[in-house]
Amino acid sequence: MNTYALLETPQQIYYGRGSFKKMGDLVKDKGTKVLLISDKTMEQLGYIEKSVQQLDERGLTYAIYLGVDSEPNDDYVREALAVYKKNHCDVIVSIGGGSCIDTAKAVAVLATNGGDISDYMNNHKNVINKPTAHVAIPTTAGTGSEATDVTVITNVANKEKMMIKQFGFLPDAAIVDPLLTLSAPKRVTAATGVDALSHAIEAYISKLSHPMTDMLALSAIKLIANNLLTVYEQGNNIEAREKLSLGSLQAGMAFGNASVCLVHGLSRPIGALFHVPHGFSNAMLLPAVLEFSKDACIDRLADVGRMFTNKTLSNEEAADFAVSFIKQLCAKLHIPNLKEWGIDEETFERNIPKMAEDAIRSGSPANNPRVPTIEEIKKLYTTCFHYQFE
Structure with a gap:
């Protein structure tokens, strides 16, 4: 029986009112071409515009994927990954609920390690290469996905929710700003x-x-x-x-x-x-x-x-x-x-x-x-x- 334990967390965690304003500086330290992964609701609430404003102020270029429309599935992952590759991105920002963050986790791993997300189920394939840097920003007080190395993605073909846990899925940084949760119904x-x-x-x-x-x-x-x-x-x-x-x-x-x-x-x-x-x-x-x-x-x-x-x-x-x-x-x-x-x-x-x-x-x-x-x-x-x- 082991007498030791391990605690894994993102390298950087900002939390508290107004911490969202740190996003631009965090991202600039990690890359120059951003893929922003979110959904239409976040766009309607103005969070995408506010995110883009921070990126613009720091001279960063970006692509946007807003296709997450429900619980995350492997179709969203493939679509977002295609946007990432087409635009030659080198850093990912996810903003929204756990669905947006989990989708981004999968893209960050696949971008540098290849394969399909289902390959990583039950550790059949391991994360070998360093994933793309990922800054996770939750807008609900719920999933905690911003602080875990777990992603849950539905396999559309067999209707199974794949729970995948490997260190590579852990975001590099998390921003937990309670002001962003005010919009939650x-x-x-x-x-x-x-x-x-x-x-x-x-x-x-x-x-x-x-x-x-x-x-x-x-x-x-x-x-x-x-x-x-x-x-x-x-x-x-x-x-x-x-x-x-x-x-x-x-x-x-x-x-x-x-x-x-x-x-x-x-x-x-x-x-x-x-x-x-x-x-x-x-x-x-x-x-x-x-x-x-x-x-x-x-x-x-x-x-x-x-x-x-x-x-x-x-x-x-x-x-x-x-x-x-x-x-x-x-x-x-x-x-x-x-x-x-x-x-x-x-x-x-x-x-x-x-x-x-x-x-x-x-x-x-x-x-x-x-x-x-x-x-x-x-x-x-x-x-x-x-x-x-x-």
Whole structure:
């Protein structure tokens, strides 16, 4: 058994109000021809114009790819890579949600290492050459992708979400400016916030956790739990948004090193087959998966529960309180279950065997304190379809 651990983070992280203004200088230090990867929503919100202004002020040339239109898939990666090559780019900036950042991570690796992104699934192909420099700028407090070496890309051909983790996918720099999250709608704020909470909790209960990730995960849990509902109800509360953004960043750093567990293993197949955004699918699953896992991680869940109350509780009581608190939070955030989302039950049941197999294949369930059998995963899918948060 190893007595050491590893903590990987971007080389540079700027965070806090106004940190977006550092983008131009960061990029100028890394290249001269920028590929800006984002989506139409970011363009409509004015973030592309503001990014281009910074590049223009520093005399940098650029190309723009705004084709990310949903959860990231390998078609977006191929399209963005073609723009990169056509314009002879040498640095990448991603701005937007996790979909934009994950797409950019894949392009940064493929630009210098070649192949198709599916080649890197399960480390069949390794990142050998230094990837193109990548500056990641999130506009949601959620995925934490700006601080991880993980990219999740849907394979359009076989409808599988590929979870790919190698050091080469880690962005060189991250800019986490809570002012950019002010534009996030309530629904997106809720889903990405619970996504970040699931990152932090799963990092803390993961079999791969270690003291450094524990420190980040516990801090993230406290920041997110204490501020998510406030941000949901008061979208312009910048103090709460700043704390939520910091919590999301810390959660990303935690799970990027300790990995995620069963929630994410179950979530990805739902997203691939039914196009449920990642944040929502994680939120739909988190309470039920914690109930399933509780007996195998009572002490750790008790630590989480005690962050939500000042009452003196036994470990069993505190673990139960943690699950109860998260269920109530999801209810207050109006998180739907799978049925309420509008998924056809018969179609869902028919796809459970494939989803269970894909979940196991992702590797994430093996990190869970209670490692499920494939039959237990199938039962969990059925439970989550009708799950009631209240």
